[in-house]
Amino acid sequence: MATNNNNNKTGSNKSPKGFKFNIFWMYGLILLVLIGTYALNDNSLAQKVSWSEFETWVNKGGVTKITVITNSNEAQGLLTDSLANVVFKGQLQGQISKSAKARIETQIPSTDKLEEKVEQWRQAGTFKGEVAYEKGSDLGNIFWYFGPFLLLIAFYFFMMRRMGNGGGGMGGIFNVGRSKATLFDQNDKNKVTFKDVAGLAEAKVEVAEIVDFLKNPQHYTELGGKIPKGALLVGPPGTGKTLLAKAVAGEANVPFFSMSGSDFVEMFVGVGASRVRDLFRQAKEKSPCIVFIDEIDAVGRARGKNPNMGGNDERESTLNQLLTEMDGFGSNSGVIILAATNRADILDKALLRAGRFDRQIYVELPELSDRKEIFAVHLRDVKTDGSVDLDLLARQTPGFSGADIANVCNEAALIAARRKKQAVQRQDFMDAVDRIIGGLEKRSKVITDEERRSIAVHEAGHATVSWHLQYADPLIKVTIVPRGKALGAAWYLPEERQIEPKQALLDKICSLLAGRVAEEMFLGFIDTGALNDLERSTRIAYAMVTYYGMSDQLPNISYYDADQSTYGFTKPYSEERARAIDNEVQKIIDSQYERARELLTLYTNGHHELADLLQQREVIYTEDAMRIFGPRQWKSRNEELMDAGDKEKTDNDEGNYDSGIEFPPTFTH
Numbered sequence: 001m002a003t004n005n006n007n008n009k010t011g012s013n014k015s016p017k018g019f020k021f022n023i024f025w026m027y028g029l030i031l032l033v034l035i036g037t038y039a040l041n042d043n044s045l046a047q048k049v050s051w052s053e054f055e056t057w058v059n060k061g062g063v064t065k066i067t068v069i070t071n072s073n074e075a076q077g078l079l080t081d082s083l084a085n086v087v088f089k090g091q092l093q094g095q096i097s098k099s100a101k102a103r104i105e106t107q108i109p110s111t112d113k114l115e116e117k118v119e120q121w122r123q124a125g126t127f128k129g130e131v132a133y134e135k136g137s138d139l140g141n142i143f144w145y146f147g148p149f150l151l152l153i154a155f156y157f158f159m160m161r162r163m164g165n166g167g168g169g170m171g172g173i174f175n176v177g178r179s180k181a182t183l184f185d186q187n188d189k190n191k192v193t194f195k196d197v198a199g200l201a202e203a204k205v206e207v208a209e210i211v212d213f214l215k216n217p218q219h220y221t222e223l224g225g226k227i228p229k230g231a232l233l234v235g236p237p238g239t240g241k242t243l244l245a246k247a248v249a250g251e252a253n254v255p256f257f258s259m260s261g262s263d264f265v266e267m268f269v270g271v272g273a274s275r276v277r278d279l280f281r282q283a284k285e286k287s288p289c290i291v292f293i294d295e296i297d298a299v300g301r302a303r304g305k306n307p308n309m310g311g312n313d314e315r316e317s318t319l320n321q322l323l324t325e326m327d328g329f330g331s332n333s334g335v336i337i338l339a340a341t342n343r344a345d346i347l348d349k350a351l352l353r354a355g356r357f358d359r360q361i362y363v364e365l366p367e368l369s370d371r372k373e374i375f376a377v378h379l380r381d382v383k384t385d386g387s388v389d390l391d392l393l394a395r396q397t398p399g400f401s402g403a404d405i406a407n408v409c410n411e412a413a414l415i416a417a418r419r420k421k422q423a424v425q426r427q428d429f430m431d432a433v434d435r436i437i438g439g440l441e442k443r444s445k446v447i448t449d450e451e452r453r454s455i456a457v458h459e460a461g462h463a464t465v466s467w468h469l470q471y472a473d474p475l476i477k478v479t480i481v482p483r484g485k486a487l488g489a490a491w492y493l494p495e496e497r498q499i500e501p502k503q504a505l506l507d508k509i510c511s512l513l514a515g516r517v518a519e520e521m522f523l524g525f526i527d528t529g530a531l532n533d534l535e536r537s538t539r540i541a542y543a544m545v546t547y548y549g550m551s552d553q554l555p556n557i558s559y560y561d562a563d564q565s566t567y568g569f570t571k572p573y574s575e576e577r578a579r580a581i582d583n584e585v586q587k588i589i590d591s592q593y594e595r596a597r598e599l600l601t602l603y604t605n606g607h608h609e610l611a612d613l614l615q616q617r618e619v620i621y622t623e624d625a626m627r628i629f630g631p632r633q634w635k636s637r638n639e640e641l642m643d644a645g646d647k648e649k650t651d652n653d654e655g656n657y658d659s660g661i662e663f664p665p666t667f668t669h
Contacts (some may be wrong), residue, residue, distance in 0.1 A: 461518025
């Protein structure tokens with residue numbers, strides 16, 4: 001599956017953002033209140049004194065005016081310049097100005113008592129100023145008394161707003177039940193259509209009916225037909241299930257809600273079910289629309305499996321709500337559910353019944369023609385030269401998904417840029433495939449001459465035997481250069497068979513064991529380098545006996561459990577049958593081991609020549625094996641296609657050749 005490299009974004013017609021409170025605005029508000037409080041007060045120097053001290057300063061003639069605050073029984077005396085310097089000890093820097101008046105403040109016994117004292121001061125001649133009566137402002141007092149409570153209330157509303165919006169790391173306490181689905185509007189500039197989806201011809205045909213229904217629903221409703229309520233996209237990772245769902249929405253020109261199955265799961269009880277309800281509520285408001293749930297197995301796993309292992313009631317309640325919503329809205333409401341998973345076998349059966357997910361659309365790995373289309377899409381933005389052959393790239397990437405092909409194109413561009421090239425060439429793509437599958441070459445790894453000879457003999461054994469087997473995959477390249485975790489590797493171009501005959505499995509086991517046989521025959525000892533070969537050959541042998549019923553003693557019996565739940569922790573056969581299975585597996589391994597020995601005995605000279613050449617040049621290619629052994633007796637379908645096409649080679653003096661790769665490759669060391 002291929003796509004353009006644009007990032008998924010919401011539509012351009014976004015609603016304007018609402019007012020958002022910022023904590024710095026709160027700080028600014030507090031500062032304004034303080035400034036206002038200070039401004040309301042007289043800009044002067046004041047000192048609290050007792051009533052007796054107040055009388056003393058008046059008797060000395062230092063008070064020019066008395067102001068009585070009636071609502072607080074407070075008196076303020078305005079001081080003369082000379083007395084102010086004495087009282088404030090030089091704080092006024094020797095001068096009194098209108099902007100910096102000095103006064104003393106005191107609490108009077110009563111207004112009547114003050115009037116008596118003023119009359120006495122006038123008669124004594126110590127006070128000749130006026131007496132004013134004012135009502136003081138309570139703003140300062142209100143702020144200092146009630147300010148902390150006001151700040152606490154403001155902080156409370158601020159935190160509630162932050163939690164409601166899910167900001168500040170609070171996780172949206174009061175908004176936790178809302179759906180997290182991302183809405184892609186039909187006016188989105190980055191809208192995906194079927195033109196952006198390469199391959200998947202069969203899957204496109206199946207979803208085309210959904211597109212037609214969303215465009216012309218009356219055509220179906222008039223005839224009494226009902227469109228499927230849901231479609232489940234099933235396939236390996238990276239094959240384009242999500243992209244296909246977006247293309248359906250883009251073609252139908254309707255809103256598209258995208259959400260992952262894990263988005264329903266939260267630490268709070270009941271949140272998953274609440275989000276399901278909110279998702280379908282939004283979908284009905286936007287009808288007609290498409291709701292896409294990616295990785296639905298996170299919430300749709302079968303209920304009641306292994307109850308003793310600890311169940312998740314929250315997940316099951318979320319699934320129950322999803323089942324209810326899918327079966328609740330009307331057939332012609334215009335809301336269609338698409339879901340994707342690569343584990344359809346573990347989904348609950350109630351989710352797959354008719355009326356919910358009516359259809360299962362299989363999105364398989366791309367075939368040869370599909371891979372060619374995918375390469376064409378991903379190479380739109382890659383600057384290449386004339387040496388890049390899409391047919392060759394498609395043939396040499398069997399088993400690659402759309403995501404793998406996208407990675408190959410990107411890696412090839414990086415390799416070309418690292419080599420300071422002006423355009424990406426074919427060799428860059430070949431190196432990118434080698435890099436992705438096999439890992440980075442490690443020519444700096446220290447390998448002794450004995451290890452080097454052992455690896456060469458081992459790899460030559462694989463190449464010799466596979467060259468003379470009918471169903472063995474065509475050999476493309478053998479190398480003893482360390483790459484990734486492997487010290488050596490044999491690279492093949494596997495034929496894409498839909499059905500594997502028994503002889504093909506036996507030939508594969510024989511080819512895998514050939515490296516160990518070569519070590520034993522020509523070195524006189526065996527080493528640990530055949531671990532991967534033994535593991536793969538044993539797995540194939542057990543599959544032949546227990547899954548495919550290809551055993552002579554135990555024919556036509558399969559213990560394969562598709563649901564992986566029927567047998568649980570117990571084996572579906574007795575101990576006697578287990579011993580019989582082990583015996584049959586050992587018989588298969590032994591017979592193919594001897595078969596590999598016979599082939600290596602027959603072609604000993606060719607093996608030695610191939611091993612010497614491999615040890616000398618580190619890498620050998622198809623033409624080297626053909627020169628030593630002659631043309632292969634059998635040709636696979638891939639070899640016929642390569643012979644029929646315009647296959648260019650880039651041979652140099654060392655015989656370099658653009659290699660084809662098995663996916664995954666046969667790592668033997």
